[in-house]
Amino acid sequence: MNLSKSKYCTFLQCPKRSWLNCYKPQEAFVSADTKSRLAAGTEVGALARGLFGTFVDVTTVKENGSLDHAAMLQKTREAMQSGEETICEAAFSFDGCYCQVDLLHRAGGGYEIYEVKSANDLKEINRHDVAFQKYVLEKCGIPVSGVYLVCLNREYRRMGDLEIAFGKLFKRTEELSDGLKEEEAVGENIARAKALLAQQEEPGTTFCKSCASCEFFGYCRRGLPEPSVLDLAGCSDKWEYANRGILTMRELLDSGEKLDARVRQQIAHACTQREPEINREKIKEFLSTLRYPLCFLDFETMQSALPPFDGTRPYQQIPFQYSLHVIGEEGAEPKHCEFLADAEGDPRRALAEQLVRDIPEGACVVAYNMKFEKAVLKELAEAFPDLALSLLGIWDNMRDIMLPFYRRYYYNRAMQGSYSLKYVTPALFPEEKEADYHNLEGVHNGSEAMDIFPRLKEMGEKEREEARKQLLIYCGRDTWNTVKIWQELVRVSK
Ligand code: SF4
Numbered sequence: 001m002n003l004s005k006s007k008y009c010t011f012l013q014c015p016k017r018s019w020l021n022c023y024k025p026q027e028a029f030v031s032a033d034t035k036s037r038l039a040a041g042t043e044v045g046a047l048a049r050g051l052f053g054t055f056v057d058v059t060t061v062k063e064n065g066s067l068d069h070a071a072m073l074q075k076t077r078e079a080m081q082s083g084e085e086t087i088c089e090a091a092f093s094f095d096g097c098y099c100q101v102d103l104l105h106r107a108g109g110g111y112e113i114y115e116v117k118s119a120n121d122l123k124e125i126n127r128h129d130v131a132f133q134k135y136v137l138e139k140c141g142i143p144v145s146g147v148y149l150v151c152l153n154r155e156y157r158r159m160g161d162l163e164i165a166f167g168k169l170f171k172r173t174e175e176l177s178d179g180l181k182e183e184e185a186v187g188e189n190i191a192r193a194k195a196l197l198a199q200q201e202e203p204g205t206t207f208c209k210s211c212a213s214c215e216f217f218g219y220c221r222r223g224l225p226e227p228s229v230l231d232l233a234g235c236s237d238k239w240e241y242a243n244r245g246i247l248t249m250r251e252l253l254d255s256g257e258k259l260d261a262r263v264r265q266q267i268a269h270a271c272t273q274r275e276p277e278i279n280r281e282k283i284k285e286f287l288s289t290l291r292y293p294l295c296f297l298d299f300e301t302m303q304s305a306l307p308p309f310d311g312t313r314p315y316q317q318i319p320f321q322y323s324l325h326v327i328g329e330e331g332a333e334p335k336h337c338e339f340l341a342d343a344e345g346d347p348r349r350a351l352a353e354q355l356v357r358d359i360p361e362g363a364c365v366v367a368y369n370m371k372f373e374k375a376v377l378k379e380l381a382e383a384f385p386d387l388a389l390s391l392l393g394i395w396d397n398m399r400d401i402m403l404p405f406y407r408r409y410y411y412n413r414a415m416q417g418s419y420s421l422k423y424v425t426p427a428l429f430p431e432e433k434e435a436d437y438h439n440l441e442g443v444h445n446g447s448e449a450m451d452i453f454p455r456l457k458e459m460g461e462k463e464r465e466e467a468r469k470q471l472l473i474y475c476g477r478d479t480w481n482t483v484k485i486w487q488e489l490v491r492v493s494k
Contacts, residue, residue: 002069002098003193005132009125011193013210016203019196020216028215032447037118040305044118045102047306048150050164051114052105055086069098076104094139097190101133102150110145113137114172118305120154120315122173130176135186147176152314158307169306169314207239227270231417235263269411276412283409283493290399293363296325296334296486297394298478299376300449300471309346311383319376320347320453323475324358325483334483340472343456352380356390363397368421368482370400401482404489425481428488435481442470449474 011018020027049055058075060068072091079087083106090104103114115130130147137144153171156163166172196203205220207230214220221230225248229241232249237257246252249267252259259267269277300321307313320341325334337358341347359365367373377395381388404410405419414427422437422445429435437444443452449471456464 002093003096003190003197005099005129007197008097008132008190008193009129011196012128012189013125014206014208014214015193015196016205016220017214017216018193019199019203020219022197023200023202024219027219029218030215032451034215036447036451041118044152044305045116047162047164048103048114048116048170049086049088051103051150051166051170052086055088055103056084057088058091059089069093072100092133092136092140092142094136096194097132097136097139099133099136101137108145110143111137112146112148113144114148114150116150116170118152120152122149122151127176127180131180131184131186132190134177134180135190144177147180149173149176152305154314156307157311157313159310162306207242209236209239211239227417231270232263232266233417235259235266265408266417269408269413270417276410277408278492279409280493282407283404283489286404286409287489287493290366290486291364292327292329293360294327294486295359295363295365296327296479296482297359297365297367297373298323298475298482299373300446300453300475301376302450302453304454309348316379317372317376318346318348319351319380321449321471321475322351322355323472323479324355325479326358326360326363327483328360334480336476336480338472338476340468340475341453343453348380348383352384352387352391355380355394356387359394361390361393363394365394365398366401366482366486367398368400368478368485369402370398374398401486401489410489410492421478421481424485428485434477435484437474437477440470440474440477442467443474445474 007018007021010021049057056079058072058079060071060075062068069091072089073093076087076090076092079090085106087104088102090101092099092101101113102116105112105114113130113133115126115133117126126149130149134144134147150166150170150172153167153169156169158169162169164170207220211217211220211230221228224230224242227249228247229235229238229249229252232238241252241255241257246255246257249270253264253267253271299319301317301319303315303317305314307316308318312318320343322339324337326337327334337354339351339354339358341351365373374395377391377398381391381395384391402419402421405415405424412427414430415423416427418424425435425437433439443449452467452471456467459467
């Protein structure tokens with residue numbers, strides 16, 4: 001079994017994860033977010049190949065779709081012998097260790113290693129990734145004249161064609177060879193990784209903060225009580241508690257650990273039999289900050305590693321849809337307005353224009369978790385200075401209806417410790433089919449909306465109509481449910 005750079009890095013993050021990847025890959029749950037991150041990686045990697053102009057790509061695929069390592073090793077040798085300046089996916093192997101270098105660039109009397117990441121920021125583990133590559137190349141007798149990590153440049157704004165250059169779409173770190181001191185134990189780490197991956201026995205579980213984003217989290221937490229300490233939100237010590245055998249929230253409460261007030265409150269709510277808990281005074285106080293006309297707003301956005309339109313940055317949230325319920329005065333029926341772009345071209349201008357028409361001037365705008373809506377409004381205002389006054393007016397008049405749930409002025413056990421709209425709504429209206437997002441067809445959450453919208457242009461007419469209908473129903477449900485939550489808060493406050 002070859003030890004690749006990704007196996008090596010996974011081992012350093014969590015030995016059990018690397019073992020499970022080899023022996024029980026079927027237990028992994030790969031989320032839609034992970035899949036789109038991988039797709040973004042491929043897209044960005046393909047563009048980065050042009051960073052030094054012309055290049056040779058040695059990628060070779062077998063009939064079954066897997067990489068042909070032997071052929072890639074051979075092609076790399078040939079490309080180096082013929083003096084190629086830049087080789088993509090250059091392959092090297094030494095003593096059971098195998099790596100492909102994203103970009104191998106001939107310079108400074110040797111070869112520079114460039115590892116490309118499709119993120120705006122680099123992580124500590126990325127340094128281990130290049131340290132592993134440097135180790136393998138040097139063991140193969142290749143003079144390494146530089147080591148660099150490359151990522152997307154969050155300051156870059158597209159204008160016209162994407163500019164494939166450092167300081168434009170991409171940025172690189174300073175030369176890292178001398179800075180890889182702590183990663184020098186590569187040889188020792190490799191020996192430990194090989195020994196672990198050779199053993200048949202499954203390693204024990206040591207929880208840590210990377211568990212939250214691990215594809216095996218569901219597998220590793222099997223057998224833990226529900227809810228367990230791992231269900232505590234905003235408690236950075238929960239992993240350590242679980243490792244020490246403190247598994248239930250009750251056990252944690254009884255353990256005498258010093259806990260902050262929010263954690264204590266969560267545990268009390270999760271363990272309490274009293275429900276619902278309602279703090280009428282605080283809810284009244286919150287409601288007094290709202291006034292008519294009331295506008296309930298929700299945006300759907302898309303986000304891509306490569307800025308798709310002029311004026312956009314890597315990973316910018318680009319709104320393509322909104323739903324708005326407007327209640328003009330006390331007792332009035334909510335009026336529904338919505339916008340959904342047609343997936344051709346930049347949706348922002350048309351969306352912003354309709355939004356400022358739909359929201360009455362000076363209206364009180366209510367959103368659930370308004371941080372997101374506010375960030376979108378601010379970027380729209382920057383993009384369209386002629387609409388900025390109106391857009392920033394909306395921004396100014398925004399109120400967050402998540403607050404009574406975030407602060408636990410209203411809580412019942414069905415919320416399962418969460419204040420997310422997807423938990424709060426069914427918890428408040430358990431009998432109502434519309435409150436449950438699982439009943440929706442096609443689009444159940446923002447990630448699915450984000451995934452489906454850019455694909456509309458590739459769909460046939462019938463499929464596109466159906467997908468658009470699903471997007472409209474999903475987004476409309478978000479604001480309708482927010483209206484109902486507001487009505488419920490008004491009801492209980494009396
Ligand atoms: S869930 Fe945590 S312990 Fe389990 S494999 Fe993933 S990172 Fe390791």
